[in-house]
Amino acid sequence: MSELTLLLLRIGFLVLLWFFVFAVVYSLRADLFGMKARKMPEPAAAAAAPAGPAVTKSPSSPSALTEPVARARPAAAPAAPQKxxxxxxxxxxxxxxxxxxxxxxxxxxxxxxxxxxxxxxxxxxxxxxxxxxxxxxxxxxxxxxxxxxxxxxxxxxxxxxxxxxxxxxxxxxxxxxxxxxxxxxx
The missing domain is CATH 2.60.200.20 (Tumour Suppressor Smad4)
Structure with missing residues (x-):
């Protein structure tokens, strides 16, 4: 093989290695920091009358996530669903x-x-x-x-x-x- 062919193979191999390094770094970044989440606008009807209690996503308010949910049971509750x-x-x-x-x-x-x-x-x-x-x-x-x-x-x-x-x-x-x-x- 000529020197030019060996030089081109070396450069191609280096480019391939750098491509692999950037792919690994991108994958790690996406896994550690997550992808950007797009926020969907809420419909006006849903914003005016929420259907039920919302789950708080803020890690600064642990009481919203750690308190057990207490529900009042109706007097004539239907039979529990079969497992x-x-x-x-x-x-x-x-x-x-x-x-x-x-x-x-x-x-x-x-x-x-x-x-x-x-x-x-x-x-x-x-x-x-x-x-x-x-x-x-x-x-x-x-x-x-x-x-x-x-x-x-x-x-x-x-x-x-x-x-x-x-x-x-x-x-x-x-x-x-x-x-x-x-x-x-x-």
């Missing part, structure tokens, strides 16, 4: 953390999607080494609660199976995000 049935707005009303750093925490479920991750922009902030900045989302899709993995590093697990596409949540099924496990309950 393993579909999670709908009528069968579940709260998310309960069963294990992990925030075990015992209960949050009410509204009609808005609930994002879970390390980022302070998440509705449920879980700070552990196995949770991504934007790890998972629980959303109401039609009349069914769905669980979506947001391309997390360690994956999201529903009832022992890894979530790769949005999956329907069942009542009482364990959902694992990082080192935290939670369930949807009435």
């Amino acid at each position: 393993g049935g579909p999670a709908t707005p009528t069968t579940v009303s709260r998310i309960v953390i069963t294990s992990g750093p925030k075990a015992g925490l209960e949050l009410p479920l509204g009609s808005e999607p609930l994002t879970i991750g390390r980022s302070s922009e998440s509705g449920l902030v879980i700070r552990d080494d196995y949770t991504s900045s934007h790890h998972a989302r629980i959303m109401l899709w039609g009349n069914q609660w769905m669980l979506q993995d947001l391309d997390s590093t360690n994956g999201t697990w529903h009832d022992g199976a890894r979530v790769s596409a949005p999956v329907a949540i069942t009542v009482g099924a364990p959902i694992r995000v990082g080192a935290t496990t939670f369930e949807l309950r009435k």
